[in-house]
Amino acid sequence: MKNLNRRDFIGKTGLAAAGIMGASSLREVFASSTGAKKKVALVGTGVRGLGMWSKPVLAEFSDIVEFVGLSDINEGRLKYAQEYLGGNIPIYGDFDEMMKATKPDILIVSTVDATHSDFIIRGMELGADVVTEKPMTTDEEKCQAILDTERKTGKKVTVTFNYRYSPHRQKIYEILRSGDIGDITSVDFHWYLDIHHGADYFRRWHRLVEKSGSLWVHKASHHFDLLNWWLESEPETVYALGDLEHYGKNGEFRGETCRSCAHKHDCQFHWDITKSEHLTRLYVNNEKYDGYHRDGCVFRNDVNIWDKMAATIHYANKVNVSYSLTTYSPYEGYRICFNGTKGRLDAWIKESGAMERPAYDEIMVNYNFGEVEYIQIPQSAGHGGGDRRLRDRIFRAPESEDKYRQSAGSRDGAMAILIGVAARKSIASGKAIRIEDLTDLKPRAKKA
Numbered sequence: 001m002k003n004l005n006r007r008d009f010i011g012k013t014g015l016a017a018a019g020i021m022g023a024s025s026l027r028e029v030f031a032s033s034t035g036a037k038k039k040v041a042l043v044g045t046g047v048r049g050l051g052m053w054s055k056p057v058l059a060e061f062s063d064i065v066e067f068v069g070l071s072d073i074n075e076g077r078l079k080y081a082q083e084y085l086g087g088n089i090p091i092y093g094d095f096d097e098m099m100k101a102t103k104p105d106i107l108i109v110s111t112v113d114a115t116h117s118d119f120i121i122r123g124m125e126l127g128a129d130v131v132t133e134k135p136m137t138t139d140e141e142k143c144q145a146i147l148d149t150e151r152k153t154g155k156k157v158t159v160t161f162n163y164r165y166s167p168h169r170q171k172i173y174e175i176l177r178s179g180d181i182g183d184i185t186s187v188d189f190h191w192y193l194d195i196h197h198g199a200d201y202f203r204r205w206h207r208l209v210e211k212s213g214s215l216w217v218h219k220a221s222h223h224f225d226l227l228n229w230w231l232e233s234e235p236e237t238v239y240a241l242g243d244l245e246h247y248g249k250n251g252e253f254r255g256e257t258c259r260s261c262a263h264k265h266d267c268q269f270h271w272d273i274t275k276s277e278h279l280t281r282l283y284v285n286n287e288k289y290d291g292y293h294r295d296g297c298v299f300r301n302d303v304n305i306w307d308k309m310a311a312t313i314h315y316a317n318k319v320n321v322s323y324s325l326t327t328y329s330p331y332e333g334y335r336i337c338f339n340g341t342k343g344r345l346d347a348w349i350k351e352s353g354a355m356e357r358p359a360y361d362e363i364m365v366n367y368n369f370g371e372v373e374y375i376q377i378p379q380s381a382g383h384g385g386g387d388r389r390l391r392d393r394i395f396r397a398p399e400s401e402d403k404y405r406q407s408a409g410s411r412d413g414a415m416a417i418l419i420g421v422a423a424r425k426s427i428a429s430g431k432a433i434r435i436e437d438l439t440d441l442k443p444r445a446k447k448a
């Protein structure tokens with residue numbers, strides 16, 4: 001590949017100047033000048049609650065944030081979380097008790113997906129703004145209930161779409177907005193989960209539609225949110241297909257957990273959780289409280305989600321998207337292409353696999369009747385650097401300029417999951433599903 005015209009990423013995107021890093025808002029100045037810290041509580045002390053929403057928050061924002069409470073249904077995991085976070089944060093088995101005793105300004109929700117709506121709704125009713133992990137929820141009824149409660153209480157829901165914050169995806173957003181490839185007419189978007197990360201969903205609660213909404217919601221809602229954000233439009237109609245052909249009942253043998261399995265020496269998916277002290281203390285040692293096995297067999301007969309999925313999504317601005325998700329690929333990553341009236345943008349991200357990951361992610365822009373441009377974005381850790389930048393936005397500078405419109409609220413959370421909900425309904429009915437039939441949100445051609 002010839003590098004004909006490489007743009008200077010930092011210079012052109014103004015990443016550092018975008019206000020996310022080091023900027024101060026009135027709210028921030030007020031908080032630090034009066035010494036009043038934001039009171040934050042967390043429900044769901046699993047690996048994400050600890051690794052994304054408490055340990056780093058304590059390390060990065062202790063000047064402006066006070067952690068007032070932790071809650072989880074699993075008593076042992078909750079006690080471990082308290083110890084892991086230094087031993088001082090009060091813990092509550094009862095969520096309402098925590099909310100009433102600590103009165104947090106911000107409640108962070110990082111529980112099992114299907115339970116998010118309970119805490120989002122109750123959290124707002126008890127006076128907090130809510131920051132919830134994706135997916136905002138798992139079906140259209142719960143989605144409507146969240147929207148209704150937000151309107152009723154005047155509190156705010158933020159959905160933590162960290163994928164929007166990676167520099168590479170931000171660069172794609174910027175190129176699309178520049179109009180360089182004209183109006184977007186269609187998108188090809190194909191995501192590959194590998195035989196490690198992809199398989200991991202089939203070990204855990206994610207394998208059950210009733211807990212995760214299936215990967216259409218749990219995983220693909222990340223991708224659907226990216227599409228909604230990149231296109232600055234909302235989905236109108238979804239037609240989908242899906243199968244379970246690899247994991248679950250398709251295995252030649254099965255056990256209950258990898259630890260106890262008679263086939264551990266033959267199974268390519270065998271995984272020894274006890275090699276991680278953190279995961280052993282978080283999950284294995286606390287199985288006695290809820291019977292949950294973090295290292296469940298990927299071939300259990302109760303797996304009821306799809307492992308191969310494809311959808312056609314029609315947007316209100318007339319863009320057609322061809323999407324697929326595969327869960328047993330030899331490498332992890334995605335390919336995306338935006339077809340425009342003046343050219344085409346291609347990106348191919350490889351996050352794992354036999355081939356070494358390059359030091360940069362690339363974007364290729366082909367102009368109709370013109371030249372080709374290659375843009376290289378340096379790699380960074382934590383979902384492409386997105387996790388850290390998202391936390392900065394939420395805790396450090398929530399009201400600073402949002403040049404790339406990366407903050408996401410309940411409408412964004414809804415539009416992302418509703419594509420997945422529509423996909424499930426389309427598979428069940430064999431018909432295309434209209435998003436406007438799912439909640440009271442009417443898809444907009446141009447995002448407000």
Ligand SMILES: NC(=O)c1ccc[n+]([C@@H]2O[C@H](COP(=O)([O-])OP(=O)(O)OC[C@H]3O[C@@H](n4cnc5c(N)ncnc54)[C@H](O)[C@@H]3O)[C@@H](O)[C@H]2O)c1
Pocket residue numbers: 043044045046047048049071072073074077110111112113115133134135160162218383
């Ligand atoms: N944005 C991302 O990149 C990203 C990455 C990983 C996970 N997540 C999200 O974070 C959330 C947590 O994921 P995880 O991997 O930490 O899962 P996990 O299973 O490790 O943790 C979930 C926790 O919720 C608790 N819980 C379940 N039901 C509860 C209830 N009714 N009341 C109180 N606590 C309850 C469990 O005991 C557990 O401790 C999920 O919503 C997931 O989708 C997001």
